[in-house]
Amino acid sequence: MALSDDFAAAQAKVKTLSKTPDASELLELYALFKQGTVGDVTGERPGMLDFKGRAKYDAWAAKRGGSKDSSMQSYVALVEKLATKYG
Numbered sequence: 001m002a003l004s005d006d007f008a009a010a011q012a013k014v015k016t017l018s019k020t021p022d023a024s025e026l027l028e029l030y031a032l033f034k035q036g037t038v039g040d041v042t043g044e045r046p047g048m049l050d051f052k053g054r055a056k057y058d059a060w061a062a063k064r065g066g067s068k069d070s071s072m073q074s075y076v077a078l079v080e081k082l083a084t085k086y087g
Contacts, residue, residue, distance in 0.1 A: 007036065007072045010079035017086040023055075028078060031059035036071035040064045 014029065021029070034041070041060040046053035063071060 003069060003072050003076075006076045010076045013083060014079045017082060019086040021082050021086060025078075025082060027055060027059040029075065029082075030056055031063045032071050032075040032078060034060045035063040035066050036068050036075055039068060 011033075020026075041057060041064060043057075045057050045061075048054070
């Protein structure tokens, strides 16, 4: 199975978890997804009062320089781990 197929399957699988992952896990999923699909973060960091936007930006920026393929692989591995944890 190709990496893109695994990635697409992981995207569908994460939506079927019986419990929502905690905030740090959600940020990690977001950052890996964005790095795997878009690449490095662009634009300006959100302002201090945009807590959610700033957290998402920072999580994605932490992945800067990572390849799309390695980010996709990490995303798939994280989804598998969460599926085991949250069913």
